[in-house]
Amino acid sequence: MWRWFHEWGSPRYFYARSGRLLPYLAGLTLLLIPTGIVWGLLYAPADYQQGHSYRIMYVHVPAAILAQSSYAMMAAAGMVSLIWRLKLADAAMQTAAPIGAWVTAIALITGALWGKPMWGTYWVWDARLTSTLILLFLFAGVLALRQAAGPSQSGGRAAAVLAVVGLINLPIIKFSVDWWFTLHQPASFSVTEKPAMPIEMWAPLLAMVIGVYGWFFWVWLLRLRQEIREREVRSEWIRQRYQNEF
Amino acid sequence: MGLLKRELRLLLRSPAEVVQSLLFGVLVVALFPLAITPDPDVLRQLSVGLIWVVTLLTSLLAADRSLLSDFEDGSLEQMVLGVAPLWWVCLVKSVGHWLTALLPLIVITPLLGMMLAMTSETMLWLMASLLVGTPVLSLFCVLGAMMTLGLNRGGALLLVILMPFLVPPLVLGTQWAMTLGQPFYGYLLAGLLCVSLMTLPFATASVARIAVGR
Numbered sequence: 042m043w044r045w046f047h048e049w050g051s052p053r054y055f056y057a058r059s060g061r062l063l064p065y066l067a068g069l070t071l072l073l074i075p076t077g078i079v080w081g082l083l084y085a086p087a088d089y090q091q092g093h094s095y096r097i098m099y100v101h102v103p104a105a106i107l108a109q110s111s112y113a114m115m116a117a118a119g120m121v122s123l124i125w126r127l128k129l130a131d132a133a134m135q136t137a138a139p140i141g142a143w144v145t146a147i148a149l150i151t152g153a154l155w156g157k158p159m160w161g162t163y164w165v166w167d168a169r170l171t172s173t174l175i176l177l178f179l180f181a182g183v184l185a186l187r188q189a190a191g192p193s194q195s196g197g198r199a200a201a202v203l204a205v206v207g208l209i210n211l212p213i214i215k216f217s218v219d220w221w222f223t224l225h226q227p228a229s230f231s232v233t234e235k236p237a238m239p240i241e242m243w244a245p246l247l248a249m250v251i252g253v254y255g256w257f258f259w260v261w262l263l264r265l266r267q268e269i270r271e272r273e274v275r276s277e278w279i280r281q282r283y284q285n286e287f
Numbered sequence: 288m289g290l291l292k293r294e295l296r297l298l299l300r301s302p303a304e305v306v307q308s309l310l311f312g313v314l315v316v317a318l319f320p321l322a323i324t325p326d327p328d329v330l331r332q333l334s335v336g337l338i339w340v341v342t343l344l345t346s347l348l349a350a351d352r353s354l355l356s357d358f359e360d361g362s363l364e365q366m367v368l369g370v371a372p373l374w375w376v377c378l379v380k381s382v383g384h385w386l387t388a389l390l391p392l393i394v395i396t397p398l399l400g401m402m403l404a405m406t407s408e409t410m411l412w413l414m415a416s417l418l419v420g421t422p423v424l425s426l427f428c429v430l431g432a433m434m435t436l437g438l439n440r441g442g443a444l445l446l447v448i449l450m451p452f453l454v455p456p457l458v459l460g461t462q463w464a465m466t467l468g469q470p471f472y473g474y475l476l477a478g479l480l481c482v483s484l485m486t487l488p489f490a491t492a493s494v495a496r497i498a499v500g501r
Binding site for chain 2: 123175176178179181182185186189190195198199202203206207209210213214217218220221
């Protein structure tokens with residue numbers, strides 16, 4: 042187990058091995074996302090209450106699920122970089138942050154677009170919407186601190202502490218926002234209670250959810266490999282690997 | 288204990304900082320009736336939230352100041368190297384921040400409340416919520432200030448970093464005051480304070496080592 046850990050922690054080993062994973066991730070993504078989109082948007086039956094506008098769910102729900110787990114993955118990378126001082130984990134955290142921020146933004150925007158036909162307004166201060174917005178701010182904080190600190194390793198560690206403190210705080214923020222909403226306003230509409238979906242509706246959704254995870258890991262690996270190339274540009278193995286191109 | 292004395296002595300010798308926080312609070316609160324309406328009914332409804340937001344901004348404004356001089360003259364480095372445990376240093380720094388920036392504002396809350404036409408009962412609960420909630424703000428502000436030390440980016444970065452963490456005390460504090468002390472919110476706010484007191488000084492200490500090493 043520890044040998045495995047050390048091997049994968051070395052940028053060189055990671056770079057070589059992760060290159061082999063890329064085609065599988067790309068294949069998974071390119072297979073599942075188009076399938077899910079076409080199936081969900083064209084062939085899945087229309088909802089008996091919401092009509093066709095429910096179809097934005099096929100983008101919104103995967104984005105919202107991915108938004109939260111990408112924060113968890115970023116913070117986990119931050120924790121590893123704090124505890125074991127792995128350069129690779131620092132690079133992983135730094136490259137996951139912008140992707141996660143965009144996914145959260147997409148979840149918010151598609152949610153707003155879905156809200157307009159359903160609730161008659163783009164934005165309400167509902168507990169779930171608010172905590173997703175705060176999740177976006179958490180990403181923004183990590184990104185801003187990482188940018189301000191420059192490329193130094195110490196800046197990365199400060200950002201890692203922020204990400205980890207954010208991860209511990211995430212449930213607190215979520216519960217406090219829940220209590221703020223639920224005890225005071227009557228629930229005029231609920232995002233949580235959906236009618237039980239038939240299989241024709243949730244199968245494309247499942248394809249989309251798995252597809253966006255594939256997409257996330259694919260893009261993350263691409264960015265991480267680019268980051269490794271930039272950081273290790275002076276090391277011997279990069280030089281050997283790319284000597285034809287220098 | 289010596290650290291605490293030093294912090295208090297520094298505080299007593301620079302009353303300008305305390306006055307600055309107070310003035311900021313009073314002036315911002317004075318802007319709201321001008322910007323919204325002088326109607327006391329409207330102001331009364333908004334008052335708890337407005338005073339909490341003003342307190343939060345004051346806290347952020349003072350955060351940079353609480354560490355910068357120690358960082359620049361090298362005392363912070365000595366504290367990191369010194370015998371006193373670093374988490375204790377960070378806790379003392381938070382206490383200092385709270386005493387300079389937030390306690391004076393809590394003391395003049397009745398004045399701010401009068402400006403916003405608050406009833407005395409709401410005012411009492413507002414003060415109670417501020418007393419329990421603002422130490423959490425101080426602990427987070429010192430953590431954020433430690434993270435941005437030496438980056439020369441000013442307050443905007445601090446707000447971006449800290450905003451998500453300041454939401455729970457803000458939500459629980461305002462709800463507690465507006466429900467006139469419903470125990471549910473009071474317990475949660477007190478619990479938040481306890482958890483923050485026990486954990487944040489350690490997080491700040493780990494960031495302090497990074498900041499000094501930079």
